[in-house]
Amino acid sequence: MKARSDCPGCGGSLLSPILKLPRQPAVMNYRFPDAASARRVPRRDVTLVQCQECGLVFNASFDGSAVPYDGAYENRQCFSPAFNSHLEALAGGITRRNRLEGGRILEVGCGKGDFLRLLCRAAGATGDGYDTTFESTGRPEAVGLRFFRHYVGPSDLTHPYDAVICRHVVEHVPEIGAFLKALHAIATAAGDPVVVLETPRFEWIVEHSCLWDVFHEHCNYFTEAALAQLCRMAGFRVVRQRPVFGGQYQVLELKRSKVAAKARVEHRLSPPKFGAFGRRAQQTLDRLAARISKAAAGRGWAVWGAGAKGVALVNQLPRCRPRRVIDSNPAKQGGVIPATSVRIVGPDDPMIPRLGLIVIANPNYAAEIRSDLSRLGFTGRILTL
Numbered sequence: 001m002k003a004r005s006d007c008p009g010c011g012g013s014l015l016s017p018i019l020k021l022p023r024q025p026a027v028m029n030y031r032f033p034d035a036a037s038a039r040r041v042p043r044r045d046v047t048l049v050q051c052q053e054c055g056l057v058f059n060a061s062f063d064g065s066a067v068p069y070d071g072a073y074e075n076r077q078c079f080s081p082a083f084n085s086h087l088e089a090l091a092g093g094i095t096r097r098n099r100l101e102g103g104r105i106l107e108v109g110c111g112k113g114d115f116l117r118l119l120c121r122a123a124g125a126t127g128d129g130y131d132t133t134f135e136s137t138g139r140p141e142a143v144g145l146r147f148f149r150h151y152v153g154p155s156d157l158t159h160p161y162d163a164v165i166c167r168h169v170v171e172h173v174p175e176i177g178a179f180l181k182a183l184h185a186i187a188t189a190a191g192d193p194v195v196v197l198e199t200p201r202f203e204w205i206v207e208h209s210c211l212w213d214v215f216h217e218h219c220n221y222f223t224e225a226a227l228a229q230l231c232r233m234a235g236f237r238v239v240r241q242r243p244v245f246g247g248q249y250q251v252l253e254l255k256r257s258k259v260a261a262k263a264r265v266e267h268r269l270s271p272p273k274f275g276a277f278g279r280r281a282q283q284t285l286d287r288l289a290a291r292i293s294k295a296a297a298g299r300g301w302a303v304w305g306a307g308a309k310g311v312a313l314v315n316q317l318p319r320c321r322p323r324r325v326i327d328s329n330p331a332k333q334g335g336v337i338p339a340t341s342v343r344i345v346g347p348d349d350p351m352i353p354r355l356g357l358i359v360i361a362n363p364n365y366a367a368e369i370r371s372d373l374s375r376l377g378f379t380g381r382i383l384t385l
């Protein structure tokens with residue numbers, strides 16, 4: 001597949017290369033029941049480039065048709081206390097600042113609905129969530145909470161909303177400029193809500209030389225400056241933007257701007273250069289492979305975390321395969337990860353205490369995982385990335 005030569009954010013054509021990862025699994029967060037289906041995962045290139053006009057970093061080889069967003073797409077992190085405390089702080093902060101108590105919330109891309117339930121409970125609000133990957137829990141939802149298994153557009157809105165939430169969506173949307181304009185149209189149909197975006201923050205990936213945070217499922221990688229610029233170009237005003245979750249994510253609170261969007265397109269950025277990132281990240285990965293081989297010698301090792309970081313890491317270490325991937329999400333346990341087909345087990349798997357090394361894929365979960373490992377009587381080494 002030919003790499004695109006225009007920026008999906010601003011339409012610019014001045015693109016500078018960052019790195020290329022050939023033939024990566026197209027999807028990370030997907031339930032594969034067995035090795036045969038996991039091996040059949042489509043493979044696509046990751047060709048990371050940066051637009052020199054708006055600053056957007058994106059995969060010019062992205063193929064959205066290879067990523068199935070259906071019920072088997074599974075990326076919940078709500079089984080972690082650290083992640084839940086992030087969600088609670090986020091819900092409390094946006095409720096307080098935007099007076100959402102008793103209001104109406106719309107979530108664009110609500111996943112399985114966990115955050116919308118939490119936010120509506122915290123704010124005493126009602127909510128509508130839209131996502132093609134939504135699955136009912138089988139239990140009745142709280143009064144005033146509704147879920148729809150399709151994409152949302154302005155014509156779906158039959159009443160105003162006080163907030164439009166869009167978490168961990170923009171990094172998956174190839175035509176990001178058009179998507180942010182569509183979000184603006186939804187915000188217009190919703191009245192004058194606060195629009196809340198949450199997405200990974202590319203600065204964290206670069207600072208940590210984190211190659212395992214670059215994978216095909218994410219087509220966009222936003223610095224704070226580039227995302228703010230794209231939001232302004234779509235007709236929003238950035239009310240608040242800050243790093244959260246140890247700097248891994250960024251949260252933006254937006255309002256519709258009263259100034260015409262077109263004028264601001266003239267304002268160009270001079271984006272920072274990321275040319276050295278690919279080389280540094282590869283060196284970091286090579287050092288890590290050597291450390292793992294030494295520390296796990298004879299007893300084997302496991303990755304804790306079957307989210308995108310853990311799955312990408314295993315795929316990037318072809319000569320040093322873990323015995324297991326551990327995850328506290330029961331919906332992932334019993335399956336295998338894409339491409340390498342390493343089995344996903346829960347924290348109580350009997351093999352864990354016998355392993356020589358556990359690698360913790362995300363440092364934000366290190367404290368809770370270390371405490372689980374000590375409870376399990378694990379005596380091997382622990383390496384936090």
Ligand SMILES: [Zn+2]
Nearest residue numbers: 007010051054
């Ligand atoms: Zn651009």
